[in-house]
Amino acid sequence: MTAPRTYFVPLDSVAVALGADETADAIAASGAKVIRTGSRGMHWLEPLIEVEIDGARHGFGPVDPGDVATLTTAAGAPNFAAHPKYVGAIEALPYFRRQKRLIFARCGVVDPKSVDDIRAHGGAQGLQKALTMTAANICGEIAESGLRGRGGAGFPAGIKWKTVEGAKADQKYVVCNADEGDSGTFADRMIMEGDPFLLIEGMTIAGIAVGATQGYIYLRSEYPVAAEILNAAIGAAYEAGLLGPDVLGSGKRFDLEVFVGAGAYICGEETSLLNSLEGKRGEVRAKPPLPALEGLFGKPTLVHNVLSFCAAPAIIAEGAKAYHAIGVGRSTGTMPFQLSGDIKYSGLFEAPFGLTLRDLVEDIGGGTRSGRRVRAVQIGGPLGAYLPPSLFDTIIDYEGLAAIGAGVGHGGLVIFNDGVDLLEQARYAFEFCAEESCGKCTPCRVGAVRGVEVMDRIRDGDYHAKNLEVLADLCELMVDGSLCAMGGMTPIPVQSAVRHFPEDFAFPPKGRKIAGSEQAP
Amino acid sequence: MGEEPLSIGALTDLIQPFVGRAGGLISALRSIQSRIGHLPPDTEAAAATAFNLTRAEVKGVISFYSDFTRAPKGRIVIRLCAAEACQAQGGRALQSEIEKRLALKPGKTSASGDLTLEHVYCLGLCSAGPAAMVGGQLMAKASPEKISAAFDACQRARK
Numbered sequence: 030m031t032a033p034r035t036y037f038v039p040l041d042s043v044a045v046a047l048g049a050d051e052t053a054d055a056i057a058a059s060g061a062k063v064i065r066t067g068s069r070g071m072h073w074l075e076p077l078i079e080v081e082i083d084g085a086r087h088g089f090g091p092v093d094p095g096d097v098a099t100l101t102t103a104a105g106a107p108n109f110a111a112h113p114k115y116v117g118a119i120e121a122l123p124y125f126r127r128q129k130r131l132i133f134a135r136c137g138v139v140d141p142k143s144v145d146d147i148r149a150h151g152g153a154q155g156l157q158k159a160l161t162m163t164a165a166n167i168c169g170e171i172a173e174s175g176l177r178g179r180g181g182a183g184f185p186a187g188i189k190w191k192t193v194e195g196a197k198a199d200q201k202y203v204v205c206n207a208d209e210g211d212s213g214t215f216a217d218r219m220i221m222e223g224d225p226f227l228l229i230e231g232m233t234i235a236g237i238a239v240g241a242t243q244g245y246i247y248l249r250s251e252y253p254v255a256a257e258i259l260n261a262a263i264g265a266a267y268e269a270g271l272l273g274p275d276v277l278g279s280g281k282r283f284d285l286e287v288f289v290g291a292g293a294y295i296c297g298e299e300t301s302l303l304n305s306l307e308g309k310r311g312e313v314r315a316k317p318p319l320p321a322l323e324g325l326f327g328k329p330t331l332v333h334n335v336l337s338f339c340a341a342p343a344i345i346a347e348g349a350k351a352y353h354a355i356g357v358g359r360s361t362g363t364m365p366f367q368l369s370g371d372i373k374y375s376g377l378f379e380a381p382f383g384l385t386l387r388d389l390v391e392d393i394g395g396g397t398r399s400g401r402r403v404r405a406v407q408i409g410g411p412l413g414a415y416l417p418p419s420l421f422d423t424i425i426d427y428e429g430l431a432a433i434g435a436g437v438g439h440g441g442l443v444i445f446n447d448g449v450d451l452l453e454q455a456r457y458a459f460e461f462c463a464e465e466s467c468g469k470c471t472p473c474r475v476g477a478v479r480g481v482e483v484m485d486r487i488r489d490g491d492y493h494a495k496n497l498e499v500l501a502d503l504c505e506l507m508v509d510g511s512l513c514a515m516g517g518m519t520p521i522p523v524q525s526a527v528r529h530f531p532e533d534f535a536f537p538p539k540g541r542k543i544a545g546s547e548q549a550p
Numbered sequence: 551m552g553e554e555p556l557s558i559g560a561l562t563d564l565i566q567p568f569v570g571r572a573g574g575l576i577s578a579l580r581s582i583q584s585r586i587g588h589l590p591p592d593t594e595a596a597a598a599t600a601f602n603l604t605r606a607e608v609k610g611v612i613s614f615y616s617d618f619t620r621a622p623k624g625r626i627v628i629r630l631c632a633a634e635a636c637q638a639q640g641g642r643a644l645q646s647e648i649e650k651r652l653a654l655k656p657g658k659t660s661a662s663g664d665l666t667l668e669h670v671y672c673l674g675l676c677s678a679g680p681a682a683m684v685g686g687q688l689m690a691k692a693s694p695e696k697i698s699a700a701f702d703a704c705q706r707a708r709k
Contacts, residue, residue: 043675046690072677210672212633218674250617251673288573291615308575310614369676370638376677407634443635
């Protein structure tokens with residue numbers, strides 16, 4: 030008798046929402062061993078089950094419980110590749126081979142709750158090296174790598190690290206912004222569910238570099254699976270001496286805990302997040318003072334997005350030069366792009382900056398799932414621009430997108446087919462802002478409500494030309510007068526829609542349904 | 551979730567572990583709500599005393615966050631994602647179909663108290679939308695049929 034075969038079944042929320050738990054139970058009931066991992070990011074195949082055969086991981090998907098009996102039989106037979114759900118050796122698949130996985134290297138491979146598994150796959154090497162370096166050297170490496178904040182603003186990370194490191198205070202903090210509220214983005218969730226130790230390691234390196242002994246992960250409440258896995262991983266990291274009063278025997282302290290938010294998009298804005306982490310209403314603070322100097326509880330605080338912290342271990346382990354060599358121009362390193370909406374190959378694709386929108390939408394994403402024509406892509410979340418196919422040859426980097434009035438944001442691309450009504454989408458941008466505005470500043474709080482009203486008048490042809498002028502004026506006011514990016518960037522989806530899709534804002538509408546327009550799947 | 555009202559002392563007991571911790575008030579409110587499903591009126595006084603805040607400050611926090619509710623919700627909550635990535639995958643049609651089938655508007659609870667329908671902005675399942683959550687269970691590629699089956703399963707599980 031041979032030992033029971035091992036199956037790797039994702040515990041990622043997308044896979045679970047598509048039935049991975051039931052599939053895992055069915056496999057376990059057959060007597061096989063099941064290891065739960067993160068997702069590989071090929072979400073059109075979820076639940077994607079992997080089996081190790083002759084030293085390589087072979088994938089089958091999507092596997093529902095009804096497929097399990099034939100799957101377990103096939104996996105033990107020489108012609109396993111003949112199974113109808115067989116997709117190939119995972120790491121040999123073109124979708125996988127074309128990626129450069131720095132952040133997601135272990136996601137989908139390891140057991141996210143096992144320190145031993147992580148360390149067997151290169152975990153903690155960045156942290157070990159950081160512990161031999163001076164604080165100034167670590168901050169210097171981050172600066173030289175060219176890493177820019179992955180939360181949306183693209184601010185050079187090294188400047189933040191050096192500012193917090195140079196601030197004098199009895200207590201400093203490291204805070205991770207894991208309030209990933211942008212529609213079309215899920216990279217933070219995937220890495221927290223699939224490789225939480227990478228985030229723990231990145232934050233610990235940051236704590237040691239800037240002189241902070243306490244870290245917090247501010248996690249949105251919509252991510253209960255991530256909360257459970259992060260807490261388990263943090264517990265295991267304490268037991269293994271990766272966290273606590275004596276990190277890896279260095280004598281240096283770093284403590285870390287998860288704080289779960291309570292449902293507020295605005296808490297992804299860093300100053301609002303800090304207020305929320307202090308137990309208050311998540312209202313935005315005026316800057317200055319910068320959080321790097323006066324952040325959490327008024328102390329110097331390094332606030333970064335999940336992916337920014339997750340880039341740190343590789344930068345320290347491999348060196349800033351190696352990281353800087355990846356990407357294009359001033360956009361160094363890799364970006365985990367997230368493809369969603371009406372797209373055939375939906376999921377996560379990590380690649381160096383430098384791909385074009387067309388590469389991602391048509392080549393990697395395979396065009397629409399519905400077979401309809403692509404009409405628009407929204408890049409960078411609810412505050413990101415709607416772009417038409419005529420701009421798809423734009424290179425995706427911070428400068429290239431800025432030049433066409435767009436931004437990378439958090440790397441999410443939502444693909445819309447030709448059923449989309451851009452006026453409805455622009456109206457929705459205001460509606461969302463009205464719903465989620467913290468209310469602190471008037472341009473955002475009132476402007477969003479006025480925006481919805483103006484959009485309705487444009488749709489209904491009520492003083493149509495004049496209301497288009499009012500809209501332009503309102504957008505200008507929100508950009509110039511808002512306290513933070515919520516009000517300041519809501520005009521981006523609105524104005525990009527008006528600019529690139531003027532036919533949807535015409536009156537009488539040309540071939541557009543007046544109300545209740547809908548995207549067919 | 552217990553149905554009986556909690557005394558102010560019992561509320562204070564739930565709040566106490568979070569006093570002095572970062573974001574303690576929010577965590578305490580979350581703890582009460584996960585225990586009884588909503589935040590009863592005495593929460594404000596109990597939390598204000600424990601955290602040395604005014605009742606207005608506590609009320610301000612409760613009203614700011616969409617997770618917190620002072621009125622009990624339905625026994626099963628159906629949440630539908632209303633954000634862009636799900637819109638691009640038929641989310642708007644799903645919303646109107648569910649509203650029609652349940653004869654319920656978002657944010658409302660059925661007369662029987664069986665269910666509450668809610669909108670959410672992003673459940674992080676954008677790559678396999680439209681996304682929903684029925685009775686705490688995530689659902690990708692949601693359809694009226696899948697939602698209805700999940701709702702029935704939740705009801706059976708309660709009985």
